Amino acid sequence: LSLYDATCQIAQEIAEKIQERNRSQRNGESSAKLNVVIRSSLQNLREKIDQLKDLLLRAVSTHQITQLEGDRRQNLVDDLLTRQKQLQASYKNEGTEPDVIRSSLMTGGVKRGVTNPWLLEESEETRGLGFDDLRQQQRRIIEEQDAGLDALSSIISRQKQMGQEIGNELDEQNEIIDDLTNLVESTDNKLRDQTRHVKMVDKKSASCG
Numbered sequence: 001l002s003l004y005d006a007t008c009q010i011a012q013e014i015a016e017k018i019q020e021r022n023r024s025q026r027n028g029e030s031s032a033k034l035n036v037v038i039r040s041s042l043q044n045l046r047e048k049i050d051q052l053k054d055l056l057l058r059a060v061s062t063h064q065i066t067q068l069e070g071d072r073r074q075n076l077v078d079d080l081l082t083r084q085k086q087l088q089a090s091y092k093n094e095g096t097e098p099d100v101i102r103s104s105l106m107t108g109g110v111k112r113g114v115t116n117p118w119l120l121e122e123s124e125e126t127r128g129l130g131f132d133d134l135r136q137q138q139r140r141i142i143e144e145q146d147a148g149l150d151a152l153s154s155i156i157s158r159q160k161q162m163g164q165e166i167g168n169e170l171d172e173q174n175e176i177i178d179d180l181t182n183l184v185e186s187t188d189n190k191l192r193d194q195t196r197h198v199k200m201v202d203k204k205s206a207s208c209g
Contacts, residue, residue, distance in 0.1 A: 007048040
């Protein structure tokens, strides 16, 4: 990470030196010393980028960082390579107008005090952890999720059992209601029969009288 910061700083300084050289050329001043400094800095920048590539490859192959983090850092190295090519082209004034190159170089340049972009997507929980630590953390999270799913399954099972018990109770209540209905109908029929019988007896009694 410190090497990445230093490499970005070198790229920024080269861009500033190129601007200074261009101003000297426009003013008719000698820029030989600046060209020597820029050429040496460009070589140093290339070497730093090569070191970053080697360190990143080693970190991924030895599982010091995750593959996802390795891909993210590879994108940052690729951006540095693009910036190095832009600086080289600006130094040689190859194929691009100086103003256009200057704008592309200074846009998005790394400044002092800016948070290291290699750490922007690292959370506090995973920062500084090795591959084994990340794997153990992932296993622990999975175990906690499994425990939560087991608890949820137990709750659902109890609710299902309660629903079945309520359904059985309703079935029993319906049977009792059906029995009561049949009993009421039977009693009503008997009552009507007895009422007709009483009327017949009363009618016969009246005739006899």
